Amino acid sequence: MRDPVIGIDLGTTNSAVATVEGGQPRLIPSRAGGRLTPSVVGLTPRTAERVVGVPAQTLAEEHPDCVVWATKRFIGRRFTPELLQSARAVVPYPLMGGTTGDVRVKMAGRTVPVTQVAAMILGELKLDAEAYFGREVSQCVITVPANFDDGQRQATREAAAIAGLDVLRLINEPTAAALAYGLSRGFEGHALVFDLGGGTFDVTVLEVTDGVYEVKATGGDPALGGEDFDLRIVDWLLAQVEEPFREQVHRDVTSMHKLKVAAEQAKRELSEYEETLISLGGLGDHSQPTRKFTGLETALTRSFFEQLCEALSKRCLAVCESVMRDARMEPSRVDAVLLVGGMTRVPFIRRLVSDFFGKAASTEVNPDEAVALGAAIHSDELTSQAGAALLLDVVGNSLGVGVLGGKVRRLIARNRSVPVVAKELFHPGSHNQKEARIPIYQGESDLQDENRKLGELVLRNLQAGSRADTPLEVTFELSNEGILAVRAVDLQTGLSEQVRVEARPHLPAPEADRLVKEQAAYSQKQAQVDARKSEDKFRKLLERGEKLARLLQHSAEENPGEQNETAAANVRSLLDTGRVALESQDAARCAQVARELSHLLAGRQA
Template structure:
């Protein structure tokens, strides 16, 4: 039997894992029974034990300083004062810099690499999949925002490695969503994926024809998502706190967390209702023994919420306009608009989409699950090498070489199809130069200072006396996954060097190894605890199966038919297999029976 492969949507707000069974993609439920796992991680205050998902959300109610969320915004980034200021506007926890300049977060008195936080979430999804299949799971496809640069993609890969996962491929979230939508409905034509998640916004135009998914253009805003819409409500609520307490509330972690939770809840309620009431107490300084606390009672209408968020709405439209221009298309020429991300449930967003594209968006796909399902479909195709779908993706950011005058010469423009190879010839900056440093930049500006430097390739022992006698050929090679290789060659002597890209600050080797071992120990301990719970749950499931079998037998006796007999025999056979697997401690067989029996008991097929 082929090893199971999974697709993972590692989201800013929620994450999900899926697989393909019997040709159909399906979400793998968490061990606690949910279909989504909140991307929240915490460390308990006394023992520093990790908690992930809903348990971390519960911990945040009493100990918000022990929990972090929305860390996807910082993965693969370099720690800078500018980033710290940006973070203060969206999250209450503090950022710190690692020895190599990587970003870390402070929680429960500890400083934890952002990469490790992502690894904890991925590790939890891995455990969910292993409980679902009853066996080890390692191979996966993980989705990333289309505008993630190379450093962010490689950081995601490193997090997967720490979690014990073998990443078959990283694919862009909008492409994954379109893959799920196209394969399930046989769609052909131009599809636009409007992906507004918790922390990032992506827009991608694809042309889908006979299983070929060709990305025409992609763009986005890496600092725009549901968290920003929540923040608008938080700012409005804070402004209503009385003057004597406002500054105390603003500085207090517990109070600000209460405002954040209330804002998110209000946003959800306004999706269904025109008005929502917000009632809060216990706002103030929780750090002092003699607490000075206050409360807040107010109402928020959908209309006013939309006014608060007008600047964010304009940013959404600006991205759509830019992507349509790059695709060379008119908004009304899009055949269908697919909504992805929880924020697309908000009426404001659906109205924006309808007005801009001149048609109502599709609401047939669960926006929270489409990306994970698409990742699972692609993972299954890679494992089976079926060739059912061909993904022709594009470059999310332009890539180029730094030249004289502080400028950049772009070799691979944004939205070029990948894989791609590009070459150009340059010359040293002065006569008699014996060493050439060729910097590599990522970004859209023609100025080096406004782009991101990925690294440089160094050619030594140059022998040309004049610039013209020293032609240097630079070759960029970009893979399907956005991995960049750069080679510089002295065409006169044949001397060649490949770039060692420092696209991001890697974790130190010893620390990375320690985190891998730490994750493995946690996973083993957790798996043992899960096994006991799984056995108890399975025994209860078999008891429910026995009741179903008796009901089917009574039905067959009262209304004899081949169908009734077949249904009863099927359940009895499943129960017999389940009891045998339980006795033999065959976890994989137990899991298989559990999935089939659960479907029969629930009447669901997905």
């Protein structure tokens, strides 16, 4: 039996895990029974016990200072004053810098690396998959936004390693969504993926032909997502709080969390109705011993919500226009538009898409599930080597070398196909220079200050002489996963240096080792709890199966026929297999029988 492989969508708002069974991708339910896991993590106030997903959302109602969410926006980033300032407008919890400059969050009085938060979510998805299969699961494909840089991708890999996962490949979220869409419908032509998630916005144009998925252009806004639309409602609600209380509410974590939850609920309701009522109480300063609170009663219409978000809508359109220019295509040439991300359920977003491209977007794929399903398809492709699909992706951000005058000379342009190797000759900045520093930048500007510096390669022991007589060949090599290697060679002497560019600081090795051990201990303890629950659940499932077997047997006796007799025999055989597996403590076999029996029972009820 081949080891199970999974596809993971590690999202800003929700995360999901999927697999391929019988040639079809399917979502793996959480152990709590849901299809999606909220990307929310908390630590309980007294015991610092971790909670992930819905339990963390519940904890936030009473202890919002013990919970963090939307941390994907900060993974793999370097802690800077600019990042701190921008974060304050998006999330209420404090951000802090680690010893190596990594980003950390504070919850329940503890400082936690953002990478560890991601690992906690990934670990929970891993446990869901292991409960589903009844065996250990380690191999996976994880999706990332198309505009994630090398640092963010490597931080995602580091989080997966802490969670005990072996990442076969990272693939871009829009490409994964198109993969699910294409294989499920046999689509060929130009497809555009409009991916508006909780924290990021990506647009990708692909050409699908005979199982080849060739990305033509990709672009996005890394600071635009559902969270920003929610904040428009939060700001509007805050403006309606009575003046004596407004500043208190703005400073109070509990009150602001109430506004955030109300905003999310209002946004969802406005996708179904033209108007929603918002009623809130307990707004004020919860830290004061003498508490005085106020409330808020208001109504929000769909049309006014659209006005509040007009500037955000324009940013969405600007990205679409930019990507179509890069693809050298008119919007009308797009054959199908695939919506991805929960925000694409909002009516005015769908209207915006249909107006721009001149056609209604596809609604045949669940926008919350498409990315995970595509990741599962690709993970199955990689392990089975079936060769049904070939992914040809592109560079999400231009890459270049800093030169004299504060400029950047571009070696790899955005939207160039990957993998790619680019070479160019440079010379030292002055005569008799004994070492050359080669700064590496990412971004679309010609100016260094307007781009992001990824790192620096230093070539030492140059032969002193005229700069014109010291040619330096710089080579950029970018992998399928957007991982950059840079090499510099002094062509006169053959002296060379090479570096794998790291755009972020790693966690300190001792801390990373400690987190791996903590996660392993948590997973082992939780797996034992899950095993007991699974056994109890399986026994009850066998009881339901027994009732179905008697019903089918009775039906076969009243209406003799090969079909009825076969159906009864199949269920009886499945039950016998299940009992043997239960007695021998074969968890994997029990899980397989449970999946088959659940499918039969669900079909019978339908």
